[in-house]
Amino acid sequence: MSAPPSTVTTVKLHRLWLRVWTDVAVAALAAVVAAGLALERAGLWTPGDAVILVLIVVTAVLAIVTAVLEAAATVRRKREAASRELYEDLLSGTLWAVVDATGADPRDLALAAYRVDRPVLGSAKLSRVHRVRARRRPVASGVRWAPGKGVIGECVSTGAVVARDVSLSDADSDTQGLSPREFEAVRGKYGVVVAVPLVDDGGESSAVTGCLALDAPVGTLARFTTPEVLAVLEASSRALQRLTGGTPPATGLSTSGASPLRVALERQDSADEVLAVVR
Numbered sequence: 001m002s003a004p005p006s007t008v009t010t011v012k013l014h015r016l017w018l019r020v021w022t023d024v025a026v027a028a029l030a031a032v033v034a035a036g037l038a039l040e041r042a043g044l045w046t047p048g049d050a051v052i053l054v055l056i057v058v059t060a061v062l063a064i065v066t067a068v069l070e071a072a073a074t075v076r077r078k079r080e081a082a083s084r085e086l087y088e089d090l091l092s093g094t095l096w097a098v099v100d101a102t103g104a105d106p107r108d109l110a111l112a113a114y115r116v117d118r119p120v121l122g123s124a125k126l127s128r129v130h131r132v133r134a135r136r137r138p139v140a141s142g143v144r145w146a147p148g149k150g151v152i153g154e155c156v157s158t159g160a161v162v163a164r165d166v167s168l169s170d171a172d173s174d175t176q177g178l179s180p181r182e183f184e185a186v187r188g189k190y191g192v193v194v195a196v197p198l199v200d201d202g203g204e205s206s207a208v209t210g211c212l213a214l215d216a217p218v219g220t221l222a223r224f225t226t227p228e229v230l231a232v233l234e235a236s237s238r239a240l241q242r243l244t245g246g247t248p249p250a251t252g253l254s255t256s257g258a259s260p261l262r263v264a265l266e267r268q269d270s271a272d273e274v275l276a277v278v279r
Contacts, residue, residue, distance in 0.1 A: 231257030
């Protein structure tokens with residue numbers, strides 16, 4: 001059974017603080033040892049045998065700890081790089097499956113996966129895990145997305161598919177949970193947005209852990225909300241949930257969407273790990 005998002009975030013926060021305090025402690029000990037050795041060499045301090053033994057032991061421990069921390073950081077970087085490759089494979093395959101279903105120009109589309117981060121203090125935020133997009137869609141709003149904010153925030157808050165042509169929104173009637181300044185920042189940068197929730201069914205109750213968002217041109221809402229496209233997006237969301245160790249819902253449209261998604265992944269020679277989670 002997978003841990004709920006709040007627990008996962010708490011564990012990550014504890015690991016971050018542990019690393020920070022470990023680095024500070026190592027630096028402090030190293031400074032003390034260096035100062036002691038410098039004073040001894042300058043003839044300003046004559047330590048006893050016990051103190052010399054302690055300095056030798058501390059120096060050895062610092063060398064070991066530093067090597068272990070560096071090795072752990074290397075492993076973590078490799079793991080993160082491998083995860084990015086898996087997400088790139090899956091999202092690229094999903095994008096091509098949508099192109100196959102609609103005949104759209106892939107240069108007009110973008111696809112992004114988001115996760116819900118729930119800090120111990122403060123409100124939940126949405127962090128982008130990965131995104132694939134063409135050069136002619138270099139959208140960057142600068143908005144810090146959160147549940148209830150924008151289309152993806154509404155998707156996470158409600159746990160339902162949300163599809164909207166945001167170019168039709170009027171700041172006087174529908175700010176989509178954005179502040180006036182945020183609304184102005186995104187005005188004209190987005191067209192159609194289709195967001196599908198990532199749902200974890202591994203706990204006592206279902207929990208929304210993030211969402212998958214498709215960005216398409218203005219005026220194409222009907223084209224990108226067909227059963228074929230929604231099925232592909234849902235199949236991809238279930239695969240994303242499996243990649244993160246969660247348990248996707250047992251029912252849904254994914255049965256019809258998994259096949260075209262798998263075909264697109266096989267066509268681009270995706271990794272076996274990605275193909276294994278598409279079912």
